[in-house]
Amino acid sequence: MAGSQLSSELPPLDALLKRLREEKPLVQCITNFVSMDIMANTLLAIGASPAMVHCAEEAADFQKIASALLVNVGTLSPQWVAGMEAAIGAANKLKKPWVLDPVAAGATPFRTETIVKLAKMRPCVIRGNASEIMALAGAAGATRGVDSTAESEEALALGKQLSLDLGAVVAISGKDDYVINGNSMLKVSNGHPMLQRITASGCAVTALIAAFASLAPNDLHMATAYALGIFGVAAEIAVKKGGEAGPASLRTHLIDTLYTFTEAEMESYNVSICITEPEQ
Ligand SMILES: Nc1ncnc2c1ncn2[C@@H]1O[C@H](COP(=O)(O)OP(=O)(O)OP(=O)(O)O)[C@@H](O)[C@H]1O
Ligand SMILES: Cc1ncsc1CCO
Numbered sequence: 019m020a021g022s023q024l025s026s027e028l029p030p031l032d033a034l035l036k037r038l039r040e041e042k043p044l045v046q047c048i049t050n051f052v053s054m055d056i057m058a059n060t061l062l063a064i065g066a067s068p069a070m071v072h073c074a075e076e077a078a079d080f081q082k083i084a085s086a087l088l089v090n091v092g093t094l095s096p097q098w099v100a101g102m103e104a105a106i107g108a109a110n111k112l113k114k115p116w117v118l119d120p121v122a123a124g125a126t127p128f129r130t131e132t133i134v135k136l137a138k139m140r141p142c143v144i145r146g147n148a149s150e151i152m153a154l155a156g157a158a159g160a161t162r163g164v165d166s167t168a169e170s171e172e173a174l175a176l177g178k179q180l181s182l183d184l185g186a187v188v189a190i191s192g193k194d195d196y197v198i199n200g201n202s203m204l205k206v207s208n209g210h211p212m213l214q215r216i217t218a219s220g221c222a223v224t225a226l227i228a229a230f231a232s233l234a235p236n237d238l239h240m241a242t243a244y245a246l247g248i249f250g251v252a253a254e255i256a257v258k259k260g261g262e263a264g265p266a267s268l269r270t271h272l273i274d275t276l277y278t279f280t281e282a283e284m285e286s287y288n289v290s291i292c293i294t295e296p297e298q
């Protein structure tokens with residue numbers, strides 16, 4: 019996709035991070051068994067408040083006290099889908115932002131059909147890796163499992179189409195993250211390759227997006243890029259603080275770095291804006 023660089027137009031970061039720590043948004047997470055620990059610890063470390071509440075009997079009621087909803091289909095079952103739909107219905111009714119993580123879209127018919135159904139229920143942001151975004155957009159054979167088999171650039175055209183079709187911000191994570199809002203796109207180039215060797219690091223950053231989305235419901239595009247930027251910069255710092263020893267060390271130092279994270283540490287935030295060609 020053609021694009022022009024307009025990075026000087028980016029607003030400052032401080033308001034969102036400061037407000038997150040003051041307001042401690044309560045994020046209801048309906049997520050997979052693998053990600054629960056790292057997701058809850060990521061939200062707590064940055065200063066938000068996680069609650070893993072998924073059963074159909076209480077998922078909708080919990081939205082009344084939550085600031086945002088995260089729906090992740092990683093370890094799917096029909097009972098969980100009922101909880102997801104109940105919570106999403108409540109979030110939409112109460113005008114709370116909800117974010118979808120389409121884990122392993124395309125892997126099986128049940129999974130793909132469920133994700134497509136949820137994606138039509140008006141998520142404000144969808145964050146997945148390139149394979150997942152391409153599969154959700156209808157590309158055949160795009161996915162092998164939870165890990166991407168493609169570079170994020172390969173999913174740009176389908177990600178843009180998905181954003182226009184669903185009216186949602188679509189974030190494609192990878193070496194570079196692309197955050198697409200219709201014809202406008204932000205590129206975030208922070209992070210570290212070892213993040214791919216920590217299970218559920220993508221799940222965790224999607225929950226971070228939900229937390230920031232609750233603070234900036236009218237600027238979801240920027241809030242999504244901030245969340246990805248903070249997570250990526252924190253990973254770079256964590257590597258230097260001892261995380262280079264391996265994925266387990268990086269995981270620990272990443273959570274520690276999010277806890278102490280300051281705006282000054284965002285000096286390496288590497289983001290740019292591209293205005294992509296309008297659809298013909
Ligand atoms: N090669 C890379 N270099 C730098 N950062 C990366 C790289 N690959 C992924 N990341 C970062 O890792 C985080 C997770 O993205 P990723 O695309 O691996 O998610 P995912 O495949 O959904 O992960 P999971 O399913 O394990 O949760 C993002 O913040 C992303 O920017
Ligand atoms: C490994 C794994 N399996 C289902 S969800 C999940 C976490 C990474 O997406």
Ligand SMILES: [Mg+2]
Nearest residue numbers: 121147220221
């Ligand atoms: Mg994932």
